[in-house]
Amino acid sequence: MLNSNLTSASLQTQLAQLSRDAALCEMAGGIAHELNQPLAAIATYAQACTRMLANPQADLQQVRLALNEVTTQALRAGELIRALRQRLGHYRAQLGPVSLNEMVTAVVHLAEGEAQRAHVQLSLELAADLPELQLDLLPLQHVLLELLRNAIEAQQDTAADARHIYVGTRRLPGGDFEVFVRDHGTGVPAELSHRLLEPLFSSRADKAGLGLAIGSSVARAHGGSLGHRANTPSGTEFYLRLPAGAAETVS
Amino acid sequence: MKADVSTVYIVDDDAAVRGALLMLLKSVGLRGISCASAQEFLSSYHEDQPGCLVLDVRMPGLSGLELQQQLNLRGATLPVLFMTGHADVPMAVEAMQAGAFDFLQKPFRDQDLLDRIQRALQHDTQLRAEQQQSQQLQERYATLTPREVQVMKLMTEGRPNKLMAVDLDLSQRTIEIHRAHVMEKMQARSLAQLVRMSLQLG
Numbered sequence: 001m002l003n004s005n006l007t008s009a010s011l012q013t014q015l016a017q018l019s020r021d022a023a024l025c026e027m028a029g030g031i032a033h034e035l036n037q038p039l040a041a042i043a044t045y046a047q048a049c050t051r052m053l054a055n056p057q058a059d060l061q062q063v064r065l066a067l068n069e070v071t072t073q074a075l076r077a078g079e080l081i082r083a084l085r086q087r088l089g090h091y092r093a094q095l096g097p098v099s100l101n102e103m104v105t106a107v108v109h110l111a112e113g114e115a116q117r118a119h120v121q122l123s124l125e126l127a128a129d130l131p132e133l134q135l136d137l138l139p140l141q142h143v144l145l146e147l148l149r150n151a152i153e154a155q156q157d158t159a160a161d162a163r164h165i166y167v168g169t170r171r172l173p174g175g176d177f178e179v180f181v182r183d184h185g186t187g188v189p190a191e192l193s194h195r196l197l198e199p200l201f202s203s204r205a206d207k208a209g210l211g212l213a214i215g216s217s218v219a220r221a222h223g224g225s226l227g228h229r230a231n232t233p234s235g236t237e238f239y240l241r242l243p244a245g246a247a248e249t250v251s
Numbered sequence: 252m253k254a255d256v257s258t259v260y261i262v263d264d265d266a267a268v269r270g271a272l273l274m275l276l277k278s279v280g281l282r283g284i285s286c287a288s289a290q291e292f293l294s295s296y297h298e299d300q301p302g303c304l305v306l307d308v309r310m311p312g313l314s315g316l317e318l319q320q321q322l323n324l325r326g327a328t329l330p331v332l333f334m335t336g337h338a339d340v341p342m343a344v345e346a347m348q349a350g351a352f353d354f355l356q357k358p359f360r361d362q363d364l365l366d367r368i369q370r371a372l373q374h375d376t377q378l379r380a381e382q383q384q385s386q387q388l389q390e391r392y393a394t395l396t397p398r399e400v401q402v403m404k405l406m407t408e409g410r411p412n413k414l415m416a417v418d419l420d421l422s423q424r425t426i427e428i429h430r431a432h433v434m435e436k437m438q439a440r441s442l443a444q445l446v447r448m449s450l451q452l453g
Contacts, residue, residue: 036358040268041267042358043358043361044268044358044359045271047360051279069270113340114341114344
């Protein structure tokens with residue numbers, strides 16, 4: 001089922017596609033604050049206009065000033081996006097030796113604050129004696145963080161004392177590797193199950209629904225896959241499967 | 252910036268955000284003052300000035316979190332509302348743990364911001380009233396003589412005059428005079444009110 005004898009060349013080709021996704025994630029995170037400033041200004045100016053115009057004796061000069069600012073800030077946001085595009089063009093993905101256990105530990109550490117806030121307990125289940133793998137660390141970290149965040153959110157309706165997420169690594173009998181995130185949340189309804197990895201599919205109005213689709217493409221670019229299985233008695237286990245071949249290319 | 256009127260202080264390094272917020276505040280009749288940096292705010296604000304602070308969490312120089320710490324060190328009780336980006340959730344958590352009043356993500360709905368500002372201003376007004384009351388109480392208590400302090404303690408424990416006279420080796424008549432002085436100096440209209448005051452004094 002999995003293509004484990006990847007040539008270095010085909011991996012590079014696939015990583016070229018992956019790099020766009022990964023860079024997008026990374027840049028989007030970095031630029032979010034800068035972009036939020038003009039957006040916040042635009043939203044606030046526009047809302048101030050609405051309030052001012054509710055008054056029949058509104059000071060139209062003030063309204064005009066605010067609308068000019070809206071235009072300026074919208075152009076500024078456009079500039080930022082153009083700069084983002086330019087930086088994207090120069091991005092190159094890099095394969096390097098990665099310890100899965102170290103990667104998992106680092107990402108869990110990142111998510112600790114969020115977990116505490118949601119009163120979710122995080123536990124590590126790391127397999128011993130895993131070899132180093134040739135991977136592109138950055139996008140994989142993003143995928144794992146996304147899985148972890150989803151799991152934390154999936155626990156919202158779980159009893160407070162049962163909010164527990166297990167994050168870990170394992171080696172499968174066939175030699176492949178898996179990173180997993182297991183929760184005891186409400187689980188994935190059967191009718192949504194097959195659509196979960198589609199781009200832009202989201203069960204929540206406030207999410208763009210790109211996370212799992214990008215994760216899936218990151219996994220495929222490594223010759224692996226992203227999937228999920230129901231957990232007993234409740235909840236879901238998401239797994240990121242990486243081929244045994246990822247270990248063999250380490251010299 | 253001298254102000255006895257409740258004022259919404261805005262600290263954000265972005266001129267457009269400051270301008271927009273000031274205009275929004277003005278449109279609902281709230282008084283706003285803005286600063287471009289944490290340093291600028293710290294050098295011009297005095298703890299006596301009532302209001303609330305709307306603060307960007309991420310700024311060059313002194314960050315929003317550091318400004319909050321400085322205010323805490325100064326003993327300023329000004330409620331702080333943090334504005335954060337989507338990626339700043341851990342910072343927002345830290346801010347809440349350090350005693351921030353609330354936070355909201357940029358960009359926001361004006362009503363969400365204004366509701367939070369109203370709550371913060373109410374909180375500040377209430378807190379200042381309590382502080383003032385507690386200070387007045389301390390001042391009145393400080394005017395009691397050592398004997399009156401003794402009498403007040405026994406009064407609030409519900410000790411009858413007859414027994415108090417025995418305890419303090421005084422005449423009942425003298426006890427009654429001390430009691431009257433305690434009530435007058437503490438400006439208490441009833442024993443129940445005096446008991447409440449003594450609880451507040453700790």
